[in-house]
Amino acid sequence: MTPGPTQVPEQSLLTLARQVTHHRTDDFRALFDRVQAGLREILQTENDIAILCSSGTGGMEAAVVNLISPGEKMLVLHSGKFAERWSTLGQTFGAEVIRYEVPWGEPFEADRVAEILAAEPDIKAVFGTLCETSTGVGHDVRAIGQVVKDANRLWVVDAISSAGIVQCRTDQWGIDVLVVGSQKALMTPPGLALLSISPSAWQKIEQVDQRGFYFDLLAYRKAKSTSDTPFTPPKSLLAALAESVDILLQEGIESVWARGVRLARTTRAAVEAIGLELVTDSPSTAMTAVKLPESIDAKAFLARLESRFGLKLAGGQGPFRGKIFRLAHMGLTDDLDIIGALAAIELVLKEQGCPVQLGAAVTAAEAVLAENADQKQPF
Amino acid sequence: MTPGPTQVPEQSLLTLARQVTHHRTDDFRALFDRVQAGLREILQTENDIAILCSSGTGGMEAAVVNLISPGEKMLVLHSGKFAERWSTLGQTFGAEVIRYEVPWGEPFEADRVAEILAAEPDIKAVFGTLCETSTGVGHDVRAIGQVVKDANRLWVVDAISSAGIVQCRTDQWGIDVLVVGSQKALMTPPGLALLSISPSAWQKIEQVDQRGFYFDLLAYRKAKSTSDTPFTPPKSLLAALAESVDILLQEGIESVWARGVRLARTTRAAVEAIGLELVTDSPSTAMTAVKLPESIDAKAFLARLESRFGLKLAGGQGPFRGKIFRLAHMGLTDDLDIIGALAAIELVLKEQGCPVQLGAAVTAAEAVLAENADQKQPF
Numbered sequence: 001m002t003p004g005p006t007q008v009p010e011q012s013l014l015t016l017a018r019q020v021t022h023h024r025t026d027d028f029r030a031l032f033d034r035v036q037a038g039l040r041e042i043l044q045t046e047n048d049i050a051i052l053c054s055s056g057t058g059g060m061e062a063a064v065v066n067l068i069s070p071g072e073k074m075l076v077l078h079s080g081k082f083a084e085r086w087s088t089l090g091q092t093f094g095a096e097v098i099r100y101e102v103p104w105g106e107p108f109e110a111d112r113v114a115e116i117l118a119a120e121p122d123i124k125a126v127f128g129t130l131c132e133t134s135t136g137v138g139h140d141v142r143a144i145g146q147v148v149k150d151a152n153r154l155w156v157v158d159a160i161s162s163a164g165i166v167q168c169r170t171d172q173w174g175i176d177v178l179v180v181g182s183q184k185a186l187m188t189p190p191g192l193a194l195l196s197i198s199p200s201a202w203q204k205i206e207q208v209d210q211r212g213f214y215f216d217l218l219a220y221r222k223a224k225s226t227s228d229t230p231f232t233p234p235k236s237l238l239a240a241l242a243e244s245v246d247i248l249l250q251e252g253i254e255s256v257w258a259r260g261v262r263l264a265r266t267t268r269a270a271v272e273a274i275g276l277e278l279v280t281d282s283p284s285t286a287m288t289a290v291k292l293p294e295s296i297d298a299k300a301f302l303a304r305l306e307s308r309f310g311l312k313l314a315g316g317q318g319p320f321r322g323k324i325f326r327l328a329h330m331g332l333t334d335d336l337d338i339i340g341a342l343a344a345i346e347l348v349l350k351e352q353g354c355p356v357q358l359g360a361a362v363t364a365a366e367a368v369l370a371e372n373a374d375q376k377q378p379f
Numbered sequence: 380m381t382p383g384p385t386q387v388p389e390q391s392l393l394t395l396a397r398q399v400t401h402h403r404t405d406d407f408r409a410l411f412d413r414v415q416a417g418l419r420e421i422l423q424t425e426n427d428i429a430i431l432c433s434s435g436t437g438g439m440e441a442a443v444v445n446l447i448s449p450g451e452k453m454l455v456l457h458s459g460k461f462a463e464r465w466s467t468l469g470q471t472f473g474a475e476v477i478r479y480e481v482p483w484g485e486p487f488e489a490d491r492v493a494e495i496l497a498a499e500p501d502i503k504a505v506f507g508t509l510c511e512t513s514t515g516v517g518h519d520v521r522a523i524g525q526v527v528k529d530a531n532r533l534w535v536v537d538a539i540s541s542a543g544i545v546q547c548r549t550d551q552w553g554i555d556v557l558v559v560g561s562q563k564a565l566m567t568p569p570g571l572a573l574l575s576i577s578p579s580a581w582q583k584i585e586q587v588d589q590r591g592f593y594f595d596l597l598a599y600r601k602a603k604s605t606s607d608t609p610f611t612p613p614k615s616l617l618a619a620l621a622e623s624v625d626i627l628l629q630e631g632i633e634s635v636w637a638r639g640v641r642l643a644r645t646t647r648a649a650v651e652a653i654g655l656e657l658v659t660d661s662p663s664t665a666m667t668a669v670k671l672p673e674s675i676d677a678k679a680f681l682a683r684l685e686s687r688f689g690l691k692l693a694g695g696q697g698p699f700r701g702k703i704f705r706l707a708h709m710g711l712t713d714d715l716d717i718i719g720a721l722a723a724i725e726l727v728l729k730e731q732g733c734p735v736q737l738g739a740a741v742t743a744a745e746a747v748l749a750e751n752a753d754q755k756q757p758f
Binding site for chain 2 (some may be wrong): 006
């Protein structure tokens with residue numbers, strides 16, 4: 001239950017075991033079109049979808065090199081490890097990076113973004129994050145999108161660990177480029193980065209001279225006109241993604257988002273019931289980041305969860321290293337998975353000397369679930 | 380039986396169907412080390428192996444951006460579609476590309492390479508191809524490697540469609556960077572590019588300022604010191620690759636190469652027995668490219684092979700479009716697969732009006748196989 005890679009549904013795993021066939025074929029084109037149509041529904045967009053064979057970072061690199069020419073200004077909303085990656089990418093490729101920085105664990109203010117954009121008319125695009133995976137903060141992508149749109153700039157959002165579980169209305173919220181990874185809420189093995197690209201983004205991309213080669217999005221758009229990819233696609237992963245997307249669509253994207261909200265509320269209520277504190281007051285519904293009591297050794301705590309219960313959670317990064325744990329409620333996760341994880345957490349905390357009342361976390365979790373008795377279990 | 384993606388062994392496919400687990404773990408590190416050790420044996424190298432999540436083209440881009448700074452000279456040995464990709468990559472990233480061009484289907488002369496390197500002392504590296512997939516030419520990577528080494532330059536070889544079936548002694552032949560794809564002779568789905576990198580290549584890479592971000596090989600080297608990857612690796616594909624590598628090593632790399640030679644000789648003898656002509660006098664043992672009689676419509680021929688016999692071959696590219704077919708004898712291909720393919724070829728040629736003697740191709744093939752009665756079947 002780390003924030004990715006997540007569990008993959010059986011139906012998608014079995015697809016991976018099917019023999020590999022060629023990709024310049026009608027069956028590939030049908031698969032390719034089907035997965036794009038499904039992704040458009042999940043991401044709530046009419047925009048083009050580019051599918052890259054890379055990790056999520058490759059998708060972020062594609063967004064930067066296609067949208068920003070060397071010397072141009074980009075604004076990065078900076079609040080954690082993955083926001084930092086936007087800056088590093090911009091600097092690597094010669095952009096002038098302007099930062100709006102808030103402490104790890106805090107959200108951005110849309111008004112401040114508006115001020116910066118007003119003061120810096122040369123900023124071409126704003127780069128932000130839907131869920132900052134290092135802190136569990138859910139940023140207000142809708143409100144920021146409004147000010148970015150009002151200032152007539154491009155809005156680029158890293159939704160790698162959150163699209164497909166956190167509400168994300170790409171078009172309504174004015175997101176010009178959304179970057180998503182296969183291995184998080186989309187329940188597919190790592191290896192695919194997905195980008196939705198708005199008409200305004202395409203206009204800017206056409207003006208950028210040096211878009212690289214492997215990540216040149218115009219090559220992907222050109223190939224897509226015949227339902228092809230510019231380079232050999234990882235067809236097995238695409239076939240698995242198509243299955244996982246179908247599973248999400250069968251649940252319905254609004255229901256998936258509601259499940260994320262329910263599991264997040266359940267988790268927060270439970271950890272607070274045993275006296276733990278959340279890392280942020282603005283938590284995402286993709287995951288919950290929780291401060292550990294000072295008496296608890298984070299490494300030993302995570303190791304014991306894994307060795308005793310087979311439960312893998314994530315620890316902290318950067319300033320939170322050794323101080324927090326992160327539990328994801330995305331992808332193939334349902335009510336009882338969360339209940340089990342919470343039981344394991346309180347049992348191991350108790351075992352490691354923390355004065356928790358056994359059962360308190362699970363009791364608080366059940367109280368939230370009791371209020372949601374009519375919500376169906378998807379898996 | 381196209382030159383990739385090729386069939387994947389059952390054992391590797393079943394591995395793909397296993398649940399995805401996290402990668403910052405001891406089991407991942409063991410897998411990662413195991414697959415690198417296996418690849419070093421297959422590629423006959425002691426060099427570092429970098430494993431990228433990308434198509435083969437991503438591996439080629441990594442070689443170019445890491446070795447050549449903008450404005451530096453690179454020599455491209457130019458004889459087909461994939462050699463052309465080296466040039467395009469060089470130009471895209473600001474290198475000064477010098478070409479030694481021979482017509483499609485012809486090999487390079489090592490002496491000419493030596494002359495060019497003597498005349499152009501600023502050339503930093505030579506970029507060539509082990510098997511040019513668009514023409515089926517097997518280039519003399521050993522002889523060229525010798526002159527490149529004598530001239531104290533770097534030798535970079537695209538072996539995407541050939542390493543693991545064509546003899547390739549990376550270290551003995553002085554290959555500084557070898558680029559390999561997962562989906563060809565290595566019998567794994569597409570999605571991984573593998574590079575072997577010599578100490579001399581690392582020295583040059585350290586001097587290049589702008590190596591990109593996703594493809595920055597120094598980040599891969601740094602992560603590899605702890606058996607990690609810089610970005611989320613496609614663990615499922617890596618696990619499948621480990622299985623396929625084991626299968627090749629069980630056969631033994633020398634036996635694999637011998638199988639390639641045998642299947643190539645068998646194929647050539649058979650197509651010549653029915654009056655067809657090879658595209659090149661310097662064929663690779665990875666694949667055979669064959670000219671079609673003018674009376675045959677290539678598209679209809681390939682479509683009929685597929686619809687009647689379920690046999691997928693590749694057609695021509697560039698100047699060979701509509702004029703040739705290409706049959707690969709790499710990966711999960713044994714004697715009887717080749718016999719079947721040859722039977723299909725002569726049956727469809729006959730059906731489409733070509734005056735072939737039915738059975739002649741297969742008879743010639745059997746004559747070659749009869750001389751090789753002691754060679755074991757690997758699969």
